[in-house]
Amino acid sequence: MDRVRTVEQGTPTAAGKKGAAGLGVLLALLATVVWSGSFVATRDMADSVPPVQAVFWRWIIAALAVAPFAARQAWQQRALIRRHLGFVSLATLFGVALYNTLVHQAGLTTSASNMGMIMAASPVIMALYARLGGERLGARRTFGLLLAAFGVLLLVGDGSLGFDFGAGDLWMFGAALSFASYSALLKRKPAELGGLAFLITTFVLGALMLAPAYAVSVAVQGGFEVTAGTAGPLLYVGVFSSAVAFFAWNKAISVIGAARAGVVYYLQPVCVAGLGLLLLGERTGPAQLLCMALILGGVALGSRR
Template identity: 80%
Template structure:
Protein backbone atom coordinates (compact mmCIF):
# COMPACT_ATOMS: atom_id res chain seq x y z
CA UNK A 1 0.00 0.00 0.00
CA UNK A 2 1.34 3.44 -0.94
CA UNK A 3 1.55 5.77 2.07
CA UNK A 4 -0.62 8.87 1.95
CA UNK A 5 1.14 12.20 2.33
CA UNK A 6 -0.82 14.91 4.07
CA UNK A 7 0.28 18.52 3.57
CA UNK A 8 -0.57 20.84 6.42
CA UNK A 9 -0.78 24.55 5.50
CA UNK A 10 -0.43 27.22 8.16
CA UNK A 11 -3.83 28.88 8.72
CA UNK A 12 -2.52 32.31 7.69
CA UNK A 13 -0.78 31.06 4.56
CA UNK A 14 -2.59 31.89 1.34
CA UNK A 15 -2.52 29.49 -1.60
CA UNK A 16 -0.08 30.44 -4.36
CA UNK A 17 -2.83 31.47 -6.84
CA UNK A 18 -4.34 33.81 -4.25
CA UNK A 19 -0.96 35.42 -3.60
CA UNK A 20 -0.44 35.81 -7.33
CA UNK A 21 -3.86 37.44 -7.78
CA UNK A 22 -3.22 39.84 -4.90
CA UNK A 23 0.15 40.81 -6.38
CA UNK A 24 -1.44 41.36 -9.81
CA UNK A 25 -4.18 43.52 -8.28
CA UNK A 26 -1.61 45.64 -6.44
CA UNK A 27 0.39 46.14 -9.63
CA UNK A 28 -2.79 47.02 -11.52
CA UNK A 29 -3.69 49.73 -9.00
CA UNK A 30 -0.18 51.20 -9.17
CA UNK A 31 -0.24 51.23 -12.98
CA UNK A 32 -3.68 52.89 -13.01
CA UNK A 33 -2.37 55.50 -10.55
CA UNK A 34 0.68 56.15 -12.74
CA UNK A 35 -1.52 56.68 -15.81
CA UNK A 36 -3.89 58.94 -13.87
CA UNK A 37 -1.12 61.21 -12.55
CA UNK A 38 0.55 61.48 -15.96
CA UNK A 39 -2.75 62.21 -17.71
CA UNK A 40 -3.47 64.89 -15.12
CA UNK A 41 -0.35 66.69 -16.30
CA UNK A 42 -1.44 66.31 -19.92
CA UNK A 43 -4.51 68.51 -19.32
CA UNK A 44 -2.19 71.26 -18.10
CA UNK A 45 0.16 70.76 -21.08
CA UNK A 46 -2.80 70.77 -23.48
CA UNK A 47 -4.18 74.00 -22.03
CA UNK A 48 -0.71 75.57 -22.06
CA UNK A 49 -0.20 75.08 -25.81
CA UNK A 50 -3.83 75.57 -26.85
CA UNK A 51 -3.23 79.10 -28.17
CA UNK A 52 -0.13 78.16 -30.16
CA UNK A 53 -0.89 74.76 -31.73
CA UNK A 54 -4.14 73.91 -33.60
CA UNK A 55 -5.83 70.89 -31.95
CA UNK A 56 -5.59 68.48 -34.88
CA UNK A 57 -1.93 69.32 -35.46
CA UNK A 58 -1.14 68.87 -31.76
CA UNK A 59 -2.83 65.46 -31.67
CA UNK A 60 -1.23 64.28 -34.90
CA UNK A 61 2.28 65.11 -33.71
CA UNK A 62 1.47 63.66 -30.30
CA UNK A 63 0.94 60.24 -31.86
CA UNK A 64 3.89 60.51 -34.22
CA UNK A 65 6.10 61.18 -31.17
CA UNK A 66 4.39 58.34 -29.30
CA UNK A 67 5.03 55.94 -32.20
CA UNK A 68 8.72 56.86 -32.25
CA UNK A 69 8.89 56.41 -28.46
CA UNK A 70 7.39 52.90 -28.44
CA UNK A 71 8.84 51.64 -31.74
CA UNK A 72 12.08 50.22 -30.23
CA UNK A 73 9.99 48.05 -27.87
CA UNK A 74 6.74 47.48 -29.76
CA UNK A 75 7.51 47.34 -33.49
CA UNK A 76 8.76 43.73 -33.37
CA UNK A 77 5.79 42.41 -31.30
CA UNK A 78 3.47 44.27 -33.70
CA UNK A 79 5.09 42.60 -36.70
CA UNK A 80 4.93 39.16 -35.07
CA UNK A 81 1.20 39.61 -34.34
CA UNK A 82 0.35 41.21 -37.70
CA UNK A 83 -1.82 38.30 -38.86
CA UNK A 84 -3.79 38.26 -35.59
CA UNK A 85 -4.20 42.05 -35.80
CA UNK A 86 -5.44 41.68 -39.39
CA UNK A 87 -8.05 39.13 -38.24
CA UNK A 88 -9.27 41.56 -35.57
CA UNK A 89 -8.82 44.71 -37.65
CA UNK A 90 -12.33 45.98 -36.91
CA UNK A 91 -11.75 45.87 -33.15
CA UNK A 92 -8.31 47.51 -33.39
CA UNK A 93 -9.65 50.24 -35.68
CA UNK A 94 -12.53 50.99 -33.29
CA UNK A 95 -10.16 51.17 -30.31
CA UNK A 96 -7.85 53.46 -32.32
CA UNK A 97 -10.76 55.73 -33.19
CA UNK A 98 -12.11 56.14 -29.64
CA UNK A 99 -8.87 56.01 -27.67
CA UNK A 100 -6.38 57.71 -29.99
CA UNK A 101 -7.88 59.78 -32.80
CA UNK A 102 -11.18 60.99 -31.35
CA UNK A 103 -10.58 61.25 -27.58
CA UNK A 104 -7.41 63.31 -27.74
CA UNK A 105 -8.67 65.59 -30.52
CA UNK A 106 -11.72 66.40 -28.39
CA UNK A 107 -9.52 67.14 -25.35
CA UNK A 108 -7.28 69.51 -27.32
CA UNK A 109 -10.34 71.20 -28.84
CA UNK A 110 -11.82 71.68 -25.36
CA UNK A 111 -8.57 73.26 -24.19
CA UNK A 112 -9.25 76.26 -26.43
CA UNK A 113 -12.24 77.47 -24.39
CA UNK A 114 -12.20 75.91 -20.94
CA UNK A 115 -9.76 75.66 -18.03
CA UNK A 116 -7.54 72.66 -17.32
CA UNK A 117 -9.16 72.11 -13.91
CA UNK A 118 -12.66 72.05 -15.44
CA UNK A 119 -11.44 69.62 -18.11
CA UNK A 120 -10.14 67.28 -15.43
CA UNK A 121 -13.33 67.39 -13.39
CA UNK A 122 -15.59 66.71 -16.35
CA UNK A 123 -13.35 63.77 -17.27
CA UNK A 124 -13.96 62.43 -13.75
CA UNK A 125 -17.43 61.48 -14.96
CA UNK A 126 -16.02 58.93 -17.43
CA UNK A 127 -15.92 56.06 -14.87
CA UNK A 128 -19.65 56.55 -14.38
CA UNK A 129 -20.04 56.16 -18.14
CA UNK A 130 -17.97 52.98 -17.88
CA UNK A 131 -20.54 51.71 -15.38
CA UNK A 132 -23.24 52.50 -17.95
CA UNK A 133 -21.44 50.38 -20.50
CA UNK A 134 -21.21 47.59 -17.93
CA UNK A 135 -25.00 47.75 -17.52
CA UNK A 136 -25.51 47.54 -21.28
CA UNK A 137 -23.24 44.49 -21.22
CA UNK A 138 -25.60 42.72 -18.81
CA UNK A 139 -24.06 43.67 -15.46
CA UNK A 140 -26.59 44.56 -12.77
CA UNK A 141 -26.28 48.01 -11.19
CA UNK A 142 -27.37 48.20 -7.56
CA UNK A 143 -28.96 51.12 -5.74
CA UNK A 144 -25.56 52.29 -4.49
CA UNK A 145 -24.12 52.61 -7.98
CA UNK A 146 -27.18 54.40 -9.35
CA UNK A 147 -27.18 56.83 -6.41
CA UNK A 148 -23.46 57.49 -6.84
CA UNK A 149 -23.99 58.16 -10.54
CA UNK A 150 -26.66 60.76 -9.76
CA UNK A 151 -24.46 62.48 -7.14
CA UNK A 152 -21.48 62.66 -9.53
CA UNK A 153 -23.72 63.98 -12.30
CA UNK A 154 -25.01 66.68 -9.93
CA UNK A 155 -21.43 67.74 -9.17
CA UNK A 156 -20.57 68.00 -12.85
CA UNK A 157 -23.73 69.99 -13.63
CA UNK A 158 -23.07 72.42 -10.77
CA UNK A 159 -19.47 72.81 -11.89
CA UNK A 160 -20.22 73.68 -15.50
CA UNK A 161 -23.28 75.73 -14.46
CA UNK A 162 -21.14 77.75 -12.00
CA UNK A 163 -23.34 76.82 -9.06
CA UNK A 164 -26.67 76.69 -10.88
CA UNK A 165 -28.57 73.77 -12.39
CA UNK A 166 -29.64 76.10 -15.19
CA UNK A 167 -26.57 74.96 -17.09
CA UNK A 168 -25.16 77.22 -19.77
CA UNK A 169 -22.55 74.98 -21.31
CA UNK A 170 -19.54 76.50 -23.01
CA UNK A 171 -18.18 74.94 -26.18
CA UNK A 172 -15.19 73.59 -24.23
CA UNK A 173 -17.47 71.88 -21.70
CA UNK A 174 -19.37 70.13 -24.49
CA UNK A 175 -16.13 69.00 -26.11
CA UNK A 176 -14.98 67.55 -22.78
CA UNK A 177 -18.25 65.67 -22.24
CA UNK A 178 -17.74 64.13 -25.68
CA UNK A 179 -14.13 63.29 -24.75
CA UNK A 180 -15.28 61.58 -21.53
CA UNK A 181 -17.73 59.46 -23.54
CA UNK A 182 -15.00 58.55 -26.03
CA UNK A 183 -12.57 57.50 -23.29
CA UNK A 184 -15.24 55.43 -21.54
CA UNK A 185 -15.95 53.71 -24.86
CA UNK A 186 -12.26 52.93 -25.29
CA UNK A 187 -11.95 51.53 -21.76
CA UNK A 188 -15.02 49.36 -22.28
CA UNK A 189 -13.50 48.01 -25.49
CA UNK A 190 -10.31 47.01 -23.68
CA UNK A 191 -12.24 44.29 -21.85
CA UNK A 192 -12.78 42.60 -25.22
CA UNK A 193 -9.21 42.81 -26.48
CA UNK A 194 -8.32 39.56 -28.28
CA UNK A 195 -5.99 37.42 -26.18
CA UNK A 196 -3.67 36.83 -29.14
CA UNK A 197 -2.61 40.50 -29.27
CA UNK A 198 -0.18 41.38 -26.48
CA UNK A 199 -0.02 44.80 -24.85
CA UNK A 200 2.92 46.20 -26.84
CA UNK A 201 1.56 45.03 -30.19
CA UNK A 202 -1.87 46.47 -29.37
CA UNK A 203 -0.32 49.77 -28.26
CA UNK A 204 1.70 50.15 -31.47
CA UNK A 205 -1.27 49.17 -33.65
CA UNK A 206 -3.65 51.70 -32.06
CA UNK A 207 -1.04 54.49 -32.21
CA UNK A 208 -0.31 53.72 -35.88
CA UNK A 209 -3.94 53.45 -36.98
CA UNK A 210 -4.92 56.51 -34.94
CA UNK A 211 -2.20 58.60 -36.61
CA UNK A 212 -3.34 57.39 -40.04
CA UNK A 213 -6.92 58.37 -39.20
CA UNK A 214 -5.74 61.85 -38.23
CA UNK A 215 -3.55 62.38 -41.31
CA UNK A 216 -6.32 63.75 -43.63
CA UNK A 217 -7.54 66.19 -40.94
CA UNK A 218 -3.93 67.23 -40.32
CA UNK A 219 -3.45 68.02 -44.02
CA UNK A 220 -6.63 70.13 -44.02
CA UNK A 221 -5.49 71.99 -40.89
CA UNK A 222 -2.14 72.78 -42.49
CA UNK A 223 -3.85 74.15 -45.60
CA UNK A 224 -6.39 76.25 -43.66
CA UNK A 225 -4.54 77.29 -40.48
CA UNK A 226 -0.91 76.95 -41.46
CA UNK A 227 1.83 75.22 -39.48
CA UNK A 228 2.46 76.17 -35.86
CA UNK A 229 5.68 77.84 -34.75
CA UNK A 230 8.22 75.38 -33.39
CA UNK A 231 9.74 76.58 -30.12
CA UNK A 232 10.26 75.71 -26.48
CA UNK A 233 6.64 76.64 -25.73
CA UNK A 234 5.36 74.00 -28.16
CA UNK A 235 8.05 71.29 -28.27
CA UNK A 236 8.11 70.74 -24.49
CA UNK A 237 4.35 70.15 -24.10
CA UNK A 238 4.30 68.00 -27.26
CA UNK A 239 7.10 65.80 -25.92
CA UNK A 240 5.22 65.44 -22.63
CA UNK A 241 1.92 64.41 -24.22
CA UNK A 242 3.67 62.27 -26.84
CA UNK A 243 6.10 60.32 -24.66
CA UNK A 244 4.56 60.36 -21.17
CA UNK A 245 0.82 60.88 -21.71
CA UNK A 246 0.68 58.61 -24.74
CA UNK A 247 3.41 55.98 -24.72
CA UNK A 248 3.85 55.55 -20.95
CA UNK A 249 0.35 56.29 -19.66
CA UNK A 250 -1.57 54.31 -22.28
CA UNK A 251 0.62 51.25 -21.73
CA UNK A 252 0.14 51.55 -17.97
CA UNK A 253 -3.65 52.03 -18.29
CA UNK A 254 -4.13 49.15 -20.73
CA UNK A 255 -2.10 46.83 -18.51
CA UNK A 256 -4.01 47.98 -15.42
CA UNK A 257 -7.37 47.25 -17.09
CA UNK A 258 -6.15 43.80 -18.09
CA UNK A 259 -5.14 43.10 -14.47
CA UNK A 260 -8.00 44.61 -12.46
CA UNK A 261 -10.72 45.52 -14.99
CA UNK A 262 -12.02 48.89 -16.18
CA UNK A 263 -14.30 49.42 -13.16
CA UNK A 264 -11.54 49.06 -10.55
CA UNK A 265 -9.08 51.05 -12.64
CA UNK A 266 -11.77 53.71 -12.89
CA UNK A 267 -11.78 54.04 -9.10
CA UNK A 268 -8.15 55.21 -9.24
CA UNK A 269 -9.02 57.51 -12.15
CA UNK A 270 -11.27 59.46 -9.78
CA UNK A 271 -8.12 61.04 -8.33
CA UNK A 272 -7.52 62.86 -11.60
CA UNK A 273 -9.50 66.06 -10.91
CA UNK A 274 -7.60 66.53 -7.65
CA UNK A 275 -4.26 66.16 -9.45
CA UNK A 276 -5.35 68.44 -12.31
CA UNK A 277 -6.61 71.15 -9.95
CA UNK A 278 -3.35 71.16 -7.97
CA UNK A 279 -1.19 71.21 -11.10
CA UNK A 280 -3.35 73.93 -12.71
CA UNK A 281 -2.99 76.09 -9.62
CA UNK A 282 0.78 75.53 -9.38
CA UNK A 283 1.66 75.87 -13.08
CA UNK A 284 -1.10 77.96 -14.69
CA UNK A 285 -2.34 80.01 -11.76
CA UNK A 286 -5.92 78.73 -12.18
CA UNK A 287 -7.88 79.15 -8.94
CA UNK A 288 -10.48 76.54 -8.09
CA UNK A 289 -12.51 78.49 -5.50
CA UNK A 290 -14.99 77.19 -2.94
CA UNK A 291 -17.51 76.20 -5.60
CA UNK A 292 -14.90 74.12 -7.43
CA UNK A 293 -13.89 72.40 -4.18
CA UNK A 294 -17.54 71.60 -3.39
CA UNK A 295 -18.16 70.25 -6.90
CA UNK A 296 -14.98 68.18 -6.67
CA UNK A 297 -16.24 66.67 -3.42
CA UNK A 298 -19.59 65.78 -5.02
CA UNK A 299 -17.95 64.24 -8.09
CA UNK A 300 -15.40 62.21 -6.14
CA UNK A 301 -17.97 61.13 -3.56
CA UNK A 302 -20.46 60.12 -6.23
CA UNK A 303 -18.09 58.11 -8.37
CA UNK A 304 -16.57 56.43 -5.29
CA UNK A 305 -20.06 55.45 -4.17
CA UNK A 306 -20.93 54.24 -7.66
CA UNK A 307 -17.85 52.03 -7.82
CA UNK A 308 -18.01 50.60 -4.28
CA UNK A 309 -18.31 46.80 -4.40
CA UNK A 310 -21.48 45.22 -3.09
CA UNK A 311 -21.15 43.21 0.11
CA UNK A 312 -23.65 40.61 -1.00
CA UNK A 313 -22.62 37.31 -2.59
CA UNK A 314 -22.98 36.49 -6.24
CA UNK A 315 -24.55 33.35 -7.44
CA UNK A 316 -22.29 30.58 -6.30
CA UNK A 317 -21.31 32.34 -3.07
CA UNK A 318 -18.47 34.46 -4.46
CA UNK A 319 -18.25 37.91 -2.88
CA UNK A 320 -18.61 40.85 -5.23
Protein backbone atom coordinates in the same frame (compact mmCIF):
# COMPACT_ATOMS: atom_id res chain seq x y z
CA MET B 1 16.65 22.76 7.04
CA ASP B 2 16.22 22.11 3.28
CA ARG B 3 12.46 22.09 3.71
CA VAL B 4 12.53 25.40 5.57
CA ARG B 5 14.72 26.93 2.85
CA THR B 6 12.36 25.69 0.13
CA VAL B 7 9.34 27.19 1.87
CA GLU B 8 11.15 30.48 2.37
CA GLN B 9 12.15 30.64 -1.29
CA GLY B 10 8.81 29.57 -2.73
CA THR B 11 6.38 31.49 -0.55
CA PRO B 12 6.24 35.28 -0.71
CA THR B 13 6.59 36.86 2.71
CA ALA B 14 4.05 39.32 4.08
CA ALA B 15 6.64 42.06 3.70
CA GLY B 16 7.20 41.08 0.08
CA LYS B 17 3.47 41.18 -0.69
CA LYS B 18 3.16 44.55 1.03
CA GLY B 19 6.12 45.89 -0.93
CA ALA B 20 4.66 44.70 -4.24
CA ALA B 21 1.30 46.26 -3.40
CA GLY B 22 3.03 49.52 -2.51
CA LEU B 23 4.89 49.48 -5.82
CA GLY B 24 1.63 48.87 -7.68
CA VAL B 25 -0.04 51.83 -5.98
CA LEU B 26 2.96 54.05 -6.78
CA LEU B 27 2.86 53.01 -10.44
CA ALA B 28 -0.88 53.71 -10.64
CA LEU B 29 -0.29 57.09 -9.00
CA LEU B 30 2.52 57.82 -11.49
CA ALA B 31 0.19 57.11 -14.42
CA THR B 32 -2.59 59.21 -12.88
CA VAL B 33 -0.31 62.20 -12.26
CA VAL B 34 1.17 61.95 -15.76
CA TRP B 35 -2.30 61.80 -17.35
CA SER B 36 -3.36 64.74 -15.18
CA GLY B 37 -0.39 66.69 -16.50
CA SER B 38 -1.57 66.06 -20.05
CA PHE B 39 -4.64 68.23 -19.42
CA VAL B 40 -2.35 71.03 -18.23
CA ALA B 41 -0.04 70.58 -21.23
CA THR B 42 -3.05 70.57 -23.58
CA ARG B 43 -4.37 73.78 -22.06
CA ASP B 44 -0.91 75.36 -22.16
CA MET B 45 -0.43 74.89 -25.92
CA ALA B 46 -4.07 75.49 -26.88
CA ASP B 47 -3.34 79.00 -28.19
CA SER B 48 -0.24 78.05 -30.19
CA VAL B 49 -0.92 74.60 -31.72
CA PRO B 50 -4.23 73.82 -33.52
CA PRO B 51 -5.96 70.82 -31.89
CA VAL B 52 -5.79 68.43 -34.87
CA GLN B 53 -2.12 69.21 -35.45
CA ALA B 54 -1.33 68.68 -31.77
CA VAL B 55 -3.06 65.31 -31.68
CA PHE B 56 -1.48 64.15 -34.96
CA TRP B 57 2.04 64.84 -33.71
CA ARG B 58 1.18 63.38 -30.32
CA TRP B 59 0.58 59.97 -31.88
CA ILE B 60 3.57 60.19 -34.20
CA ILE B 61 5.76 60.85 -31.16
CA ALA B 62 4.00 58.13 -29.15
CA ALA B 63 4.48 55.54 -31.91
CA LEU B 64 8.19 56.36 -32.12
CA ALA B 65 8.49 56.17 -28.33
CA VAL B 66 6.97 52.68 -28.03
CA ALA B 67 8.42 51.27 -31.27
CA PRO B 68 11.61 49.88 -29.63
CA PHE B 69 9.45 47.83 -27.25
CA ALA B 70 6.37 47.04 -29.35
CA ALA B 71 7.40 46.85 -33.02
CA ARG B 72 8.66 43.27 -32.83
CA GLN B 73 5.47 41.95 -31.24
CA ALA B 74 3.33 43.87 -33.71
CA TRP B 75 5.25 42.38 -36.64
CA GLN B 76 4.93 38.87 -35.23
CA GLN B 77 1.18 39.35 -34.80
CA ARG B 78 0.55 41.17 -38.09
CA ALA B 79 -1.77 38.42 -39.36
CA LEU B 80 -3.74 38.56 -36.12
CA ILE B 81 -3.98 42.35 -36.37
CA ARG B 82 -5.30 42.09 -39.94
CA ARG B 83 -7.88 39.52 -38.80
CA HIS B 84 -9.17 41.89 -36.09
CA LEU B 85 -8.60 45.11 -38.01
CA GLY B 86 -12.25 46.15 -37.72
CA PHE B 87 -12.15 46.01 -33.92
CA VAL B 88 -8.74 47.69 -33.72
CA SER B 89 -9.86 50.47 -36.07
CA LEU B 90 -13.03 51.15 -34.06
CA ALA B 91 -11.06 51.23 -30.80
CA THR B 92 -8.54 53.58 -32.43
CA LEU B 93 -11.29 55.90 -33.65
CA PHE B 94 -12.83 56.34 -30.18
CA GLY B 95 -9.76 56.04 -27.95
CA VAL B 96 -7.00 57.65 -30.01
CA ALA B 97 -8.27 59.83 -32.84
CA LEU B 98 -11.61 61.18 -31.60
CA TYR B 99 -11.12 61.30 -27.83
CA ASN B 100 -7.84 63.18 -27.84
CA THR B 101 -8.92 65.60 -30.58
CA LEU B 102 -11.97 66.53 -28.49
CA VAL B 103 -9.76 67.02 -25.41
CA HIS B 104 -7.45 69.39 -27.30
CA GLN B 105 -10.47 71.21 -28.75
CA ALA B 106 -11.91 71.61 -25.24
CA GLY B 107 -8.61 73.07 -24.06
CA LEU B 108 -9.24 76.14 -26.23
CA THR B 109 -12.13 77.40 -24.10
CA THR B 110 -12.20 75.67 -20.70
CA SER B 111 -9.79 75.27 -17.81
CA ALA B 112 -7.58 72.27 -17.12
CA SER B 113 -9.42 71.78 -13.80
CA ASN B 114 -12.80 71.54 -15.53
CA MET B 115 -11.36 69.12 -18.08
CA GLY B 116 -10.07 66.82 -15.35
CA MET B 117 -13.28 66.90 -13.33
CA ILE B 118 -15.55 66.24 -16.31
CA MET B 119 -13.34 63.32 -17.35
CA ALA B 120 -13.52 61.91 -13.82
CA ALA B 121 -17.24 61.42 -14.40
CA SER B 122 -16.69 59.22 -17.47
CA PRO B 123 -17.40 56.07 -15.37
CA VAL B 124 -21.02 57.28 -15.26
CA ILE B 125 -21.22 56.73 -19.02
CA MET B 126 -19.36 53.42 -18.72
CA ALA B 127 -21.97 52.26 -16.18
CA LEU B 128 -24.77 53.22 -18.55
CA TYR B 129 -23.12 51.11 -21.25
CA ALA B 130 -22.92 48.24 -18.78
CA ARG B 131 -26.62 48.66 -17.93
CA LEU B 132 -27.55 48.62 -21.61
CA GLY B 133 -25.54 45.41 -21.85
CA GLY B 134 -27.73 43.77 -19.21
CA GLU B 135 -25.65 44.39 -16.07
CA ARG B 136 -27.60 45.29 -12.92
CA LEU B 137 -26.27 48.43 -11.24
CA GLY B 138 -28.01 48.27 -7.87
CA ALA B 139 -29.29 51.11 -5.69
CA ARG B 140 -25.87 52.15 -4.32
CA ARG B 141 -24.19 52.35 -7.70
CA THR B 142 -27.16 54.16 -9.24
CA PHE B 143 -27.15 56.74 -6.45
CA GLY B 144 -23.40 57.25 -6.81
CA LEU B 145 -23.62 57.74 -10.55
CA LEU B 146 -26.48 60.22 -10.20
CA LEU B 147 -24.49 62.11 -7.55
CA ALA B 148 -21.47 62.32 -9.88
CA ALA B 149 -23.67 63.49 -12.75
CA PHE B 150 -25.16 66.16 -10.47
CA GLY B 151 -21.64 67.33 -9.61
CA VAL B 152 -20.71 67.62 -13.28
CA LEU B 153 -23.89 69.60 -14.10
CA LEU B 154 -23.19 71.91 -11.17
CA LEU B 155 -19.59 72.34 -12.28
CA VAL B 156 -20.26 73.29 -15.89
CA GLY B 157 -23.23 75.43 -14.84
CA ASP B 158 -20.90 77.60 -12.69
CA GLY B 159 -22.63 76.63 -9.45
CA SER B 160 -26.20 76.43 -10.77
CA LEU B 161 -28.25 73.80 -12.54
CA GLY B 162 -28.77 76.00 -15.58
CA PHE B 163 -27.76 74.58 -18.92
CA ASP B 164 -25.57 77.50 -19.96
CA PHE B 165 -22.60 75.27 -20.76
CA GLY B 166 -19.41 76.64 -22.23
CA ALA B 167 -18.20 75.30 -25.56
CA GLY B 168 -15.13 73.75 -23.96
CA ASP B 169 -17.26 71.89 -21.40
CA LEU B 170 -19.43 70.46 -24.17
CA TRP B 171 -16.35 69.33 -26.11
CA MET B 172 -15.17 67.67 -22.90
CA PHE B 173 -18.48 65.87 -22.51
CA GLY B 174 -17.92 64.51 -26.01
CA ALA B 175 -14.43 63.41 -25.01
CA ALA B 176 -15.80 61.61 -21.94
CA LEU B 177 -18.38 59.83 -24.13
CA SER B 178 -15.68 58.81 -26.59
CA PHE B 179 -13.39 57.51 -23.83
CA ALA B 180 -16.24 55.55 -22.27
CA SER B 181 -17.00 54.00 -25.67
CA TYR B 182 -13.35 53.04 -26.03
CA SER B 183 -13.31 51.50 -22.55
CA ALA B 184 -16.43 49.49 -23.33
CA LEU B 185 -14.81 48.22 -26.53
CA LEU B 186 -11.72 47.06 -24.63
CA LYS B 187 -13.81 44.36 -22.96
CA ARG B 188 -14.07 42.77 -26.42
CA LYS B 189 -10.33 42.90 -27.13
CA PRO B 190 -9.15 39.50 -28.43
CA ALA B 191 -7.19 37.79 -25.67
CA GLU B 192 -4.54 36.54 -28.10
CA LEU B 193 -3.69 40.06 -29.28
CA GLY B 194 -0.67 41.30 -27.34
CA GLY B 195 -0.96 44.52 -25.38
CA LEU B 196 2.12 46.12 -26.93
CA ALA B 197 1.07 45.14 -30.44
CA PHE B 198 -2.39 46.59 -29.83
CA LEU B 199 -0.88 49.77 -28.38
CA ILE B 200 1.46 50.64 -31.24
CA THR B 201 -1.12 49.63 -33.86
CA THR B 202 -3.67 52.05 -32.40
CA PHE B 203 -1.03 54.82 -32.28
CA VAL B 204 -0.10 54.34 -35.95
CA LEU B 205 -3.72 53.93 -37.10
CA GLY B 206 -4.70 57.01 -35.11
CA ALA B 207 -2.09 59.12 -36.88
CA LEU B 208 -3.26 57.79 -40.25
CA MET B 209 -6.91 58.60 -39.43
CA LEU B 210 -5.94 62.14 -38.49
CA ALA B 211 -3.67 62.71 -41.51
CA PRO B 212 -6.42 64.12 -43.82
CA ALA B 213 -7.71 66.48 -41.11
CA TYR B 214 -4.12 67.44 -40.33
CA ALA B 215 -3.51 68.38 -43.98
CA VAL B 216 -6.69 70.49 -44.05
CA SER B 217 -5.71 72.21 -40.79
CA VAL B 218 -2.26 73.10 -42.13
CA ALA B 219 -3.75 74.42 -45.38
CA VAL B 220 -6.42 76.53 -43.64
CA GLN B 221 -4.81 77.52 -40.34
CA GLY B 222 -1.15 77.23 -41.24
CA GLY B 223 1.44 75.26 -39.33
CA PHE B 224 2.73 76.09 -35.87
CA GLU B 225 6.14 77.36 -34.89
CA VAL B 226 8.36 74.77 -33.23
CA THR B 227 9.62 76.41 -30.04
CA ALA B 228 10.29 75.29 -26.50
CA GLY B 229 6.71 76.33 -25.68
CA THR B 230 5.24 73.98 -28.30
CA ALA B 231 7.77 71.16 -28.50
CA GLY B 232 7.86 70.64 -24.73
CA PRO B 233 4.11 69.99 -24.27
CA LEU B 234 4.02 67.84 -27.43
CA LEU B 235 6.88 65.69 -26.18
CA TYR B 236 5.17 65.40 -22.82
CA VAL B 237 1.81 64.22 -24.19
CA GLY B 238 3.51 62.01 -26.78
CA VAL B 239 6.18 60.32 -24.67
CA PHE B 240 4.90 60.50 -21.11
CA SER B 241 1.09 60.60 -21.40
CA SER B 242 0.92 58.18 -24.32
CA ALA B 243 3.81 55.80 -23.58
CA VAL B 244 5.16 55.99 -20.03
CA ALA B 245 1.74 56.31 -18.39
CA PHE B 246 0.35 53.32 -20.29
CA PHE B 247 3.32 51.15 -19.31
CA ALA B 248 3.04 52.22 -15.65
CA TRP B 249 -0.73 51.70 -15.61
CA ASN B 250 -0.54 48.24 -17.20
CA LYS B 251 2.14 47.17 -14.72
CA ALA B 252 0.11 48.53 -11.80
CA ILE B 253 -2.92 46.51 -12.88
CA SER B 254 -0.81 43.35 -13.11
CA VAL B 255 0.41 43.91 -9.53
CA ILE B 256 -2.63 45.21 -7.63
CA GLY B 257 -5.52 44.62 -10.04
CA ALA B 258 -7.77 46.98 -11.95
CA ALA B 259 -10.12 47.73 -9.04
CA ARG B 260 -7.43 49.07 -6.69
CA ALA B 261 -5.66 50.90 -9.52
CA GLY B 262 -9.00 52.46 -10.47
CA VAL B 263 -9.37 53.95 -7.00
CA VAL B 264 -6.06 55.79 -7.52
CA TYR B 265 -7.30 57.05 -10.91
CA TYR B 266 -10.07 58.98 -9.20
CA LEU B 267 -7.42 61.27 -7.71
CA GLN B 268 -7.03 62.76 -11.19
CA PRO B 269 -9.25 65.85 -10.66
CA VAL B 270 -7.28 66.72 -7.52
CA CYS B 271 -3.99 66.31 -9.42
CA VAL B 272 -5.24 68.39 -12.35
CA ALA B 273 -6.47 71.16 -10.07
CA GLY B 274 -3.14 71.23 -8.22
CA LEU B 275 -1.06 71.25 -11.40
CA GLY B 276 -3.34 73.86 -12.96
CA LEU B 277 -2.79 76.12 -9.96
CA LEU B 278 0.98 75.62 -9.89
CA LEU B 279 1.69 75.78 -13.63
CA LEU B 280 -1.15 77.86 -15.12
CA GLY B 281 -2.29 79.94 -12.17
CA GLU B 282 -5.84 78.53 -12.37
CA ARG B 283 -7.70 79.09 -9.11
CA THR B 284 -10.04 76.49 -7.61
CA GLY B 285 -12.85 78.16 -5.70
CA PRO B 286 -15.28 76.77 -3.09
CA ALA B 287 -17.89 75.90 -5.76
CA GLN B 288 -15.35 73.85 -7.72
CA LEU B 289 -14.21 72.10 -4.53
CA LEU B 290 -17.83 71.18 -3.78
CA CYS B 291 -18.29 69.84 -7.32
CA MET B 292 -15.05 67.89 -7.02
CA ALA B 293 -16.28 66.28 -3.79
CA LEU B 294 -19.63 65.37 -5.38
CA ILE B 295 -17.98 63.88 -8.49
CA LEU B 296 -15.34 61.91 -6.60
CA GLY B 297 -17.81 60.68 -3.98
CA GLY B 298 -20.38 59.73 -6.58
CA VAL B 299 -17.93 57.92 -8.82
CA ALA B 300 -16.42 56.09 -5.85
CA LEU B 301 -19.90 54.82 -4.91
CA GLY B 302 -20.89 54.12 -8.50
CA SER B 303 -17.78 52.09 -9.28
CA ARG B 304 -18.15 49.74 -6.31
CA ARG B 305 -19.67 46.33 -6.92
